[in-house]
Amino acid sequence: MLKANKRTGLVFFPAFDWAIDPTHPEREERLLYTLDQVLEEGIFDISGIEEYKPDLITAKEIQRVHFCVPDEATITTQSHLISAGGAKTIARAVMNKEIDCGFALIRPPGHHAMRVAHGGRGFCHINMEAIMVEYLRQEHGIKRVAIVDTDCHHGDGTNDIYWHDPDTLFISLHQDGRTLYPGTGFPHELGGPNAKGSCLNIPLPPGTATEGYLYMINNTVLPILDEFKPDIIINSAGQDNHYTDPLTNMKFSAQGYAELTRLLKPDIAVLEGGYAIEGALPYVNLGIILALAGMDFSQVVEPDYSPENLRQAFHVTQKIEQTSEIINRYWNQRMELREKAGIHGEIQHRHREIFYDTDSILERQKEKIRICRDCSGALEIDSQASTGKHVLCVHIPLNACRQCRETGYEMFERADMKRYSRAFLQDRPNDTYTIK
Numbered sequence: 001m002l003k004a005n006k007r008t009g010l011v012f013f014p015a016f017d018w019a020i021d022p023t024h025p026e027r028e029e030r031l032l033y034t035l036d037q038v039l040e041e042g043i044f045d046i047s048g049i050e051e052y053k054p055d056l057i058t059a060k061e062i063q064r065v066h067f068c069v070p071d072e073a074t075i076t077t078q079s080h081l082i083s084a085g086g087a088k089t090i091a092r093a094v095m096n097k098e099i100d101c102g103f104a105l106i107r108p109p110g111h112h113a114m115r116v117a118h119g120g121r122g123f124c125h126i127n128m129e130a131i132m133v134e135y136l137r138q139e140h141g142i143k144r145v146a147i148v149d150t151d152c153h154h155g156d157g158t159n160d161i162y163w164h165d166p167d168t169l170f171i172s173l174h175q176d177g178r179t180l181y182p183g184t185g186f187p188h189e190l191g192g193p194n195a196k197g198s199c200l201n202i203p204l205p206p207g208t209a210t211e212g213y214l215y216m217i218n219n220t221v222l223p224i225l226d227e228f229k230p231d232i233i234i235n236s237a238g239q240d241n242h243y244t245d246p247l248t249n250m251k252f253s254a255q256g257y258a259e260l261t262r263l264l265k266p267d268i269a270v271l272e273g274g275y276a277i278e279g280a281l282p283y284v285n286l287g288i289i290l291a292l293a294g295m296d297f298s299q300v301v302e303p304d305y306s307p308e309n310l311r312q313a314f315h316v317t318q319k320i321e322q323t324s325e326i327i328n329r330y331w332n333q334r335m336e337l338r339e340k341a342g343i344h345g346e347i348q349h350r351h352r353e354i355f356y357d358t359d360s361i362l363e364r365q366k367e368k369i370r371i372c373r374d375c376s377g378a379l380e381i382d383s384q385a386s387t388g389k390h391v392l393c394v395h396i397p398l399n400a401c402r403q404c405r406e407t408g409y410e411m412f413e414r415a416d417m418k419r420y421s422r423a424f425l426q427d428r429p430n431d432t433y434t435i436k
């Protein structure tokens, strides 16, 4: 009998009853072909590979991360609660040391869901990784977290949720935003004034192949992870860098994904995108599972794999090497950049527009952050959406200093309820969520 070198947990949740519409690329077949392949390869017969049934998360668990407008029940379906629950199940099993690592093969995905949620963006309504991370912090005392997003799209939702948090290192590798949804994720997007350098955005040119991807992992991602010393490493494991993916323009293979997983050694992988349902997902997922389990994955090859067609152009290689240097430089300057970003105690403003392509909603945000040398800073978001909803959202971070807690409560109490339909206070140190 085959034996895994690392005990590996798996959750499969294809969400049979949820789809944006029946022909949409984000649909249940994404996981059904993988499940067939995994059964055919006898993965569940390997000693040390455990299948878990997903939990269901509660509204309270969403409220540690999001401000859902008008509320959690309106934004989510039961499939979203189980999908997030699947990630939590793996996290708990890792914490209880039942397994060494695990992979939540769940849908719907979550990495485009931001802190304020008025609806769906990029097929996402709530952020599965962030809900799992705040569960780990609340219930298991995890502090320093690294999230490496290897989906082909910029993980703009996770980037937004951890924008101000120096205890979460968020690294997203994605196809250059000038050529792909959501159009963001450039190297200068480094996080807010209290957390510069804790968001690292790595755009890769269209046509990036396995060699270029792994160059970035070896020369930038791994050395930075080593220096950050996270308590836990999470991989947002999107599979849409694959050469057959219908939505993207990359040249990554199942072998590439498996090797990436072997190098990254995530404690927890959470499935994000990947839309080549038959041509890629079954092979990529199998490669990732074997790599997590510390097993030989050299036989996992797509039927139409042809290395000649997957060569990387010279200009692509050059561009990747340049970007790697830029990111490494920003990382090394992060403390200096934080120092220069503002004066302790001042409030900084940011205005922006967020489009929800899945639900055709336009949101305008006015954000205030307290510059703080002692914590992530009290955060206020005035959010007005084209649905007519206008809300005020106040976030007091888990590591808040006394002054930022007071500032957060003042922001909430001052909310003029003639202007807002609702005001929310997310008090992470007390683990409470207040609505008025």
Ligand SMILES: [Zn+2]
Pocket (backbone or CB within 6 Å): 149, 150, 151, 152, 153, 154, 155, 172, 173, 174
């Ligand atoms: Zn990404």
Ligand SMILES: [Zn+2]
Pocket (backbone or CB within 6 Å): 151, 152, 153, 238, 240, 272, 273, 274
């Ligand atoms: Zn994607």
Ligand SMILES: [Zn+2]
Pocket (backbone or CB within 6 Å): 372, 373, 374, 375, 376, 377, 378, 400, 401, 402, 403, 404
């Ligand atoms: Zn503070």
